[in-house]
Amino acid sequence: MSGASSFDDQGSDLIDAYLIAVENALIAAGAPRADRMQVLQDLETQITEMLSAQPLPFTEEAIRAVLDKLEPPSHFATAYSSGSKTRESTSPTSLATQRSFRLSRPDWPIVAAVSAAILVLSSLFAMIAAASGPNDFWISLTLLSYFVGFVSTPIALWKAYRQLRSDPAAPGRDLVLKSAIVFGMIAPILFVLLAAEATNGAAPILFGIVAFFYAQYLLLRRLWRYLSDALPTPSSASTTNSASRNAPSSAHPATPMPAM
Amino acid sequence: MPTSSDIDQWSTQLRKGLAELCVLAAVERLGEAYGYQLVQFLTEHDGLSLTESTVYPLLARLAREGHLNVTSTPSPSGPPRRYYHITASGRRSLAAMSQHWTAVAASIQRIIGPTSSTEK
Numbered sequence: 215m216s217g218a219s220s221f222d223d224q225g226s227d228l229i230d231a232y233l234i235a236v237e238n239a240l241i242a243a244g245a246p247r248a249d250r251m252q253v254l255q256d257l258e259t260q261i262t263e264m265l266s267a268q269p270l271p272f273t274e275e276a277i278r279a280v281l282d283k284l285e286p287p288s289h290f291a292t293a294y295s296s297g298s299k300t301r302e303s304t305s306p307t308s309l310a311t312q313r314s315f316r317l318s319r320p321d322w323p324i325v326a327a328v329s330a331a332i333l334v335l336s337s338l339f340a341m342i343a344a345a346s347g348p349n350d351f352w353i354s355l356t357l358l359s360y361f362v363g364f365v366s367t368p369i370a371l372w373k374a375y376r377q378l379r380s381d382p383a384a385p386g387r388d389l390v391l392k393s394a395i396v397f398g399m400i401a402p403i404l405f406v407l408l409a410a411e412a413t414n415g416a417a418p419i420l421f422g423i424v425a426f427f428y429a430q431y432l433l434l435r436r437l438w439r440y441l442s443d444a445l446p447t448p449s450s451a452s453t454t455n456s457a458s459r460n461a462p463s464s465a466h467p468a469t470p471m472p473a474m
Numbered sequence: 475m476p477t478s479s480d481i482d483q484w485s486t487q488l489r490k491g492l493a494e495l496c497v498l499a500a501v502e503r504l505g506e507a508y509g510y511q512l513v514q515f516l517t518e519h520d521g522l523s524l525t526e527s528t529v530y531p532l533l534a535r536l537a538r539e540g541h542l543n544v545t546s547t548p549s550p551s552g553p554p555r556r557y558y559h560i561t562a563s564g565r566r567s568l569a570a571m572s573q574h575w576t577a578v579a580a581s582i583q584r585i586i587g588p589t590s591s592t593e594k
Contacts, residue, residue, distance in 0.1 A: 240531070249534035252544070255556055256509030256530045262552030263510055285527035292527075 225277040229261060235287035243291035244379060253290065260284075322374035323386025323393075329370045330393040333363030333400045340404065360404055367397045485521075493524055495575060497532050498568040501542060501560045508555040509533060533558060541567055 233254055240250045261280060268276040336359035343352035374390045409417035500515050501507055507515070509530055516524040536542045541564030546554040560568065 245531065245534075246538070249531065249538060252534040252537065252556065253530040255553060256533065257526065258553045259508060259549070259555055260510040260513070260526060262549075266551060285525050289525070289527035290531060 225272055225274055228274065228277050228281060232261075232281050232284070232287065233257060236290050239287045239289075239291035257284075320373075321386065322370055322377045323389040326367060326370035326374045326393040327389045329363055329367035330396040330400075332359050333367060333397060333404070336360035336363055337400055337404060340407070357408075360408070363397075364401055364405070367393065367401070371397065489522060489524065490528065492522075492575070493528055493532055494536070495568070495571045496522060496524060497529060497536065498541065498560060498564055499572070501558050502565065502568055506557050506559050508557050512558070536564065540564075 236257060237250055237254060240253060264280045265272055336356055339352055339356040339359055343349060343356050346352055371390060371394055374386060378387060406418055406421055496516060500512050513526050513529050516522050537544050541561055543559045543561055545557050547557055549555050
């Protein structure tokens with residue numbers, strides 16, 4: 215923190231941890247970098263002024279007391295997202311521009327949902343094709359709908375993801391999540407079935423072997439992460455306490471702070 | 475019957491809808507103010523409860539959109555202070571929003587009447 219001549223390292227760490235948490239919240243809300251810098255600078259000024267009312271030198275308790283009076287970092291993200299939403303709904307000067315912009319830009323969450331629905335239809339067509347025996351019409355319809363759904367859904371999901379990231383207030387989050395789940399469930403199953411049909415059953419064996427090794431990889435990775443978190447390292451003890459800004463002021467650190 | 479939590483939620487949404495008008499009006503009234511100064515000014519007014527988490531992002535966006543100008547002034551202690559001034563564009567927006575608010579407030583007051591139904 216700039217201009218902090220009366221802070222010790224721990225106090226500076228507390229303030230830095232808070233400002234970093236605010237910045238992360240703003241990043242998650244999609245705030246532009248220029249906005250984030252301005253917010254952090256204004257916050258830093260406020261913290262400095264609030265601390266100037268405290269007696270010198272600034273103790274850790276005094277700094278915590280000041281930081282506890284500030285809003286939680288997550289509120290900055292909420293305020294930023296809802297502020298953007300409010301601005302779009304109430305500004306008399308930008309509504310027309312936004313309306314024309316939205317007309318020319320497809321609603322990708324809806325496109326993703328429609329593509330995923332096509333995949334569901336393709337599985338229905340596949341069942342009808344299997345039940346009705348050799349029938350070129352249903353087989354062609356199955357292949358066509360599967361191809362369209364298999365190709366267009368991930369593209370639409372990616373576009374929807376970028377759209378929602380750039381505009382957190384835009385609707386369609388649930389649609390994107392559900393479409394992703396539908397694609398993840400149906401597309402691989404249909405792919406394996408079609409591959410089995412094309413290779414006289416050889417493909418599923420190969421997929422099974424690959425899936426086995428992938429499951430083993432996931433298990434090992436999970437085990438590695440668990441052990442890495444559970445087994446402490448010497449360097450982690452000194453950084454854990456200074457980074458725990460979001461804990462309530464009455465909470466005590468899990469490990470005692472090292473003497474400086 | 476609405477609970478106090480329902481009223482709080484409604485009140486929060488109402489304040490957030492008026493935040494932009496309040497911030498622009500505060501900057502216009504103070505002439506020149508830095509962020510914390512604005513937060514303190516707005517906090518003094520009952521019912522607004524506009525905190526730094528609302529005001530600072532709003533100031534940044536208004537500056538980005540050209541409704542506010544920002545100048546940095548060195549501070550005797552701590553980081554430079556960022557002073558906000560309203561621009562011509564900000565004044566036009568403020569005038570439009572103020573006019574609209576006056577009309578809405580007058581209409582609501584006519585609907586509510588001189589006394590609320592609960593007081594009758």
